[in-house]
Amino acid sequence: MNWDDTTDTSDGERLVGASADGEDQAVEAALRPKDLGEFIGQEKVREQLDLVLRAARARGATADHVLLSGAPGLGKTTLSMIIAAEMEAPIRITSGPAIQHAGDLAAILSSLQEGEVLFLDEIHRMSRPAEEMLYMAMEDFRVDVIIGKGPGATAIPLELPPFTLVGATTRAGLLPPPLRDRFGFTAHMEFYEPAELERVVHRSASLLDVEIEPDGAAEIAGRSRGTPRIANRLLRRVRDYAQVKADGLITKDIAAAALAVYEVDARGLDRLDRGVLEALLKLFGGGPVGLSTLAVAVGEERETVEEVAEPFLVREGLLARTPRGRVATPAAWAHLGLTPPRSQAAGNGQGNLFGA
Numbered sequence: 138m139n140w141d142d143t144t145d146t147s148d149g150e151r152l153v154g155a156s157a158d159g160e161d162q163a164v165e166a167a168l169r170p171k172d173l174g175e176f177i178g179q180e181k182v183r184e185q186l187d188l189v190l191r192a193a194r195a196r197g198a199t200a201d202h203v204l205l206s207g208a209p210g211l212g213k214t215t216l217s218m219i220i221a222a223e224m225e226a227p228i229r230i231t232s233g234p235a236i237q238h239a240g241d242l243a244a245i246l247s248s249l250q251e252g253e254v255l256f257l258d259e260i261h262r263m264s265r266p267a268e269e270m271l272y273m274a275m276e277d278f279r280v281d282v283i284i285g286k287g288p289g290a291t292a293i294p295l296e297l298p299p300f301t302l303v304g305a306t307t308r309a310g311l312l313p314p315p316l317r318d319r320f321g322f323t324a325h326m327e328f329y330e331p332a333e334l335e336r337v338v339h340r341s342a343s344l345l346d347v348e349i350e351p352d353g354a355a356e357i358a359g360r361s362r363g364t365p366r367i368a369n370r371l372l373r374r375v376r377d378y379a380q381v382k383a384d385g386l387i388t389k390d391i392a393a394a395a396l397a398v399y400e401v402d403a404r405g406l407d408r409l410d411r412g413v414l415e416a417l418l419k420l421f422g423g424g425p426v427g428l429s430t431l432a433v434a435v436g437e438e439r440e441t442v443e444e445v446a447e448p449f450l451v452r453e454g455l456l457a458r459t460p461r462g463r464v465a466t467p468a469a470w471a472h473l474g475l476t477p478p479r480s481q482a483a484g485n486g487q488g489n490l491f492g493a
């Protein structure tokens with residue numbers, strides 16, 4: 138397995154950020170469910186994928202290409218490995234950004250074994266020429282290798298063994314339709330229910346040999362933003378706390394105290410999320426305020442606010458993106474224990490100095 142090619146969009150220190158870095162990746166690998174039976178939640182996807190794989194196995198054929206889309210940390214990489222395991226096929230792992238030239242892709246494709254699973258992470262970030270080569274490879278199991286340059290260049294067709302492409306993307310909307318249409322099966326992964334995350338926490342705790350009470354697992358699950366990767370990460374931080382400050386057993390109180398230390402609040406908001414909300418409420422009266430202004434106010438890059446903090450705040454119904462700027466919802470005021478000004482409560486943020 139080759140991890141060098143995978144691009145890490147890690148945001149370092151953030152405990153609830155959904156991407157993984159160094160140590161995390163190692164632990165994550167250890168916590169990954171190995172087959173569909175171990176994979177928790179995503180009932181629809183699991184049932185459909187099970188049918189696709191069983192049928193292919195029964196026909197003695199290579200499984201159809203699979204596209205997995207969904208937010209970071211929901212289990213796309215895990216599922217791709219499960220697909221390979223269920224097909225008893227080897228897997229090759231690479232990512233869109235690692236394939237800059239069509240030649241890079243040709244080299245990978247031409248070295249695939251029959252039935253092999255090619256996992257292409259962040260498939261929306263592949264270069265255009267590579268993407269066009271992939272169309273042909275997916276459909277006809279053939280690529281044209283270009284030899285030479287300029288007018289003298291010739292295309293040599295190269296037959297490929299049948300393989301299964303598993304593409305993963307956090308942004309299905311960015312995939313060009315011709316690429317999307319070439320996948321025989323598309324699975325959209327949803328955020329997990331708290332009860333499912335509790336099962337994830339219990340499973341991981343037992344793999345890590347950590348003792349946890351049901352209430353403790355529920356406490357962690359509730360702050361995990363519907364994301365198994367975050368649940369696993371919070372579990373490990375709570376374990377540290379339980380080990381140092383108590384006898385190692387994770388109870389509800391221990392979990393809550395630990396997560397307070399790490400500044401993850403009851404809804405799973407961390408320091409950055411709260412900073413954004415606080416600025417929006419306290420400095421701008423709940424908005425509307427432009428993204429750039431808001432970012433300056435919290436001392437962060439525009440992109441960090443937009444891509445790291447906002448998606449969760451929007452999903453939680455705490456913040457709305459409107460054409461005039463960012464606006465706090467009544468739930469945001471309630472969550473921070475603040476009272477909205479009269480104009481906000483009446484639902485009009487007009488006359489605000491800081492409008493977008």
Ligand SMILES: Nc1ncnc2c1ncn2[C@@H]1O[C@H](COP(=O)(O)OP(=O)(O)OP(=O)(O)O)[C@@H](O)[C@H]1O
Nearest residue numbers: 165168169176177209210211212213214215365366
């Ligand atoms: N359904 C699940 N059941 C149990 N654990 C899960 C499940 N899905 C994901 N996990 C855990 O969450 C971690 C992250 O999953 P994974 O790496 O597959 O996410 P991803 O969707 O590929 O994220 P990214 O978009 O950042 O690459 C894994 O280590 C795994 O342990």
Ligand SMILES: [Mg+2]
Nearest residue numbers: 213214215258
């Ligand atoms: Mg992944």
